[in-house]
Amino acid sequence: MHKMNIRVYYEDTDMAGIVYYANYLRYIERARSEWVRELGIDQREMKENGLVFVVRRVEADYLAPARLDDLLTVETETTQLTGVRWILEQRVKRGDTDLFHAVVTVVMMTDTGHPARMPANIRQLIH
Numbered sequence: 001m002h003k004m005n006i007r008v009y010y011e012d013t014d015m016a017g018i019v020y021y022a023n024y025l026r027y028i029e030r031a032r033s034e035w036v037r038e039l040g041i042d043q044r045e046m047k048e049n050g051l052v053f054v055v056r057r058v059e060a061d062y063l064a065p066a067r068l069d070d071l072l073t074v075e076t077e078t079t080q081l082t083g084v085r086w087i088l089e090q091r092v093k094r095g096d097t098d099l100f101h102a103v104v105t106v107v108m109m110t111d112t113g114h115p116a117r118m119p120a121n122i123r124q125l126i127h
Contacts (some may be wrong), residue, residue, distance in 0.1 A: 001078040002035035008070045018065035024100045025058065028090040031074035041127045050111045057105040064099045072099070081127055083117045
């Protein structure tokens with residue numbers, strides 16, 4: 001499991017003073033990107049070789065609000081990995097309290113927009 005901390009800034013909040021719902025998607029995207037980087041996967045190099053990760057599906061549940069200056073933790077873990085699909089669970093927490101939960105399906109595509117199998121070396125790093 002990968003964990004990444006994020007602080008809530010004023011720009012993250014809406015008129016009610018809580019984190020704007022779309023920002024949770026940004027938080028989990030950053031956490032996935034950092035995890036991929038820490039695993040040793042160079043997404044720039046992948047793109048130069050004609051492959052990119054693409055989010056195909058997100059199932060999201062908003063459980064409780066986060067507010068200005070909260071310190072949040074994004075937890076990310078793989079739940080399924082095949083040659084064509086990477087499914088992750090991601091949670092945004094404040095302490096022990098779950099604020100947001102998502103199931104994210106990531107697939108591999110060519111830089112021309114065609115589906116592609118995930119290379120074995122990348123699957124090994126993720127697994």
